[in-house]
Amino acid sequence: MRRLILIAALAAVLVLPESAAADEVDPGLLWMDGRLSDLTEGSVVPEPSYSAQDTSPVQRAEQNGSFIVTYKGAFPEDAKTAFQYALDTWSRYLDVTVPIRVEANWKVLGAGKLGTAGPTKLLSGFPGAPSGHWYPIALANQIAGTDLDAKSVDITSNFASTQKSFYFGTDGRTPRGKFDFVSVVMHEIGHGLGLTGTADVVGTNGTIGSPPKYTASAIYDVFVVNSNAKPLFGGFKTKTPELKQALTSGGLFWYGANGVAATPGTAPRLFAPTTWSDSSVYHLDEETFAAGSADSLMSPMLDDEESQHRVGPVIRGILSDIGWTLAPVAPAYLYFLDVPAGTQPGELLLTQPRVAVLNGRGYTVAEDNETVITLSLVGTGGDAALSCDGGLVKTAKEGLAKYTGCRIEGTGMGLRVVAWAEGLTSAESPPFVVIRRGNFRGLTAGVSRDE
Numbered sequence: 001m002r003r004l005i006l007i008a009a010l011a012a013v014l015v016l017p018e019s020a021a022a023d024e025v026d027p028g029l030l031w032m033d034g035r036l037s038d039l040t041e042g043s044v045v046p047e048p049s050y051s052a053q054d055t056s057p058v059q060r061a062e063q064n065g066s067f068i069v070t071y072k073g074a075f076p077e078d079a080k081t082a083f084q085y086a087l088d089t090w091s092r093y094l095d096v097t098v099p100i101r102v103e104a105n106w107k108v109l110g111a112g113k114l115g116t117a118g119p120t121k122l123l124s125g126f127p128g129a130p131s132g133h134w135y136p137i138a139l140a141n142q143i144a145g146t147d148l149d150a151k152s153v154d155i156t157s158n159f160a161s162t163q164k165s166f167y168f169g170t171d172g173r174t175p176r177g178k179f180d181f182v183s184v185v186m187h188e189i190g191h192g193l194g195l196t197g198t199a200d201v202v203g204t205n206g207t208i209g210s211p212p213k214y215t216a217s218a219i220y221d222v223f224v225v226n227s228n229a230k231p232l233f234g235g236f237k238t239k240t241p242e243l244k245q246a247l248t249s250g251g252l253f254w255y256g257a258n259g260v261a262a263t264p265g266t267a268p269r270l271f272a273p274t275t276w277s278d279s280s281v282y283h284l285d286e287e288t289f290a291a292g293s294a295d296s297l298m299s300p301m302l303d304d305e306e307s308q309h310r311v312g313p314v315i316r317g318i319l320s321d322i323g324w325t326l327a328p329v330a331p332a333y334l335y336f337l338d339v340p341a342g343t344q345p346g347e348l349l350l351t352q353p354r355v356a357v358l359n360g361r362g363y364t365v366a367e368d369n370e371t372v373i374t375l376s377l378v379g380t381g382g383d384a385a386l387s388c389d390g391g392l393v394k395t396a397k398e399g400l401a402k403y404t405g406c407r408i409e410g411t412g413m414g415l416r417v418v419a420w421a422e423g424l425t426s427a428e429s430p431p432f433v434v435i436r437r438g439n440f441r442g443l444t445a446g447v448s449r450d451e
């Protein structure tokens, strides 16, 4: 088994917005991972609100999902397809009103790294800010209801151009020896949305919070506690060995209410190896959230063959705790992905029905393995009757019910196949006819002609 690292190594610039009073928040710049040598001088002041030329990308985002991506470098076409699939999948989970701009770079990364990503900025003091802490710009934009820095992308992400073992398929059937690119992209976008912060270890000291006063921190940081439920930010002095000890204790947990609610009886364990690493704090614990578990997306390692295309309940809880509004995931209605269509009496339907369980935003509820779906045939005239292999009642599997062997005995006009489930809005196919072959002649000719 091969195992490679997914990290949030990108530095984030803390930016003081124009609207914030300078003495209320800690201005200045902060880079994660302590790579201060990368620092560029000066802070950028964002210009709030849309300009007219933003209309087009906004419309595009509304049509295509919540993200607008810009590719840089020699991004392979099949990698772009997988990338868009990952963004579309994330769109299912988030209630996004201001499109999220993502820059995707195809470039050389360090050995063993598949991808890195982070917010381009953390903002504080913006309109509607829920606290004095720093928010990733993609989130700050949603809270403010406007693009706080229209000139800037919100998330920068990098993917290993020299990696020969990426699997670019979108079906999650990653072959042995390959690394699922969709999973990598979804993971990195998770960092850009907010699984990131300021905690670091420098020499013998741990640090957390934004310099110079350390009275505020990245919003994620304020929910991180040790095994005694003592918060790392506020509960420990920054730049101390005690904080380093906590950061490398092996016992860090998420203490936000929504994240905790997703792990009844305990709190979500964060990745906190006894040797500080780039991946510490801003991932879920690798062992607790191992490959195959619902929240493995945000564990720090990806095995070959592993794929995770879902945002699990703990990750959704964390996003909710830091301020994201999530899309409703409850099933709301049924939809024919493959629309049943007519045929000859007794022969298979031309299209076999495939029914999706959708949430209120029109996305398949991939977690749904419960909804019981019943097909029926309605129509006028004739003696048509529908049957399918295994019957007309199916329980959704991962939000889908796929019927096979469906056929209609007898004939009928204006027939519709209806998919029904208790409490959900039904789906109904367009009308079709089932009629004996010989009778098609004369029916298809709309105009009589002399021959």
Ligand SMILES: [Zn+2]
Residues within 6 Å of the ligand: 006, 007, 008, 187, 188, 191, 283, 299, 300
């Ligand atoms: Zn990561």
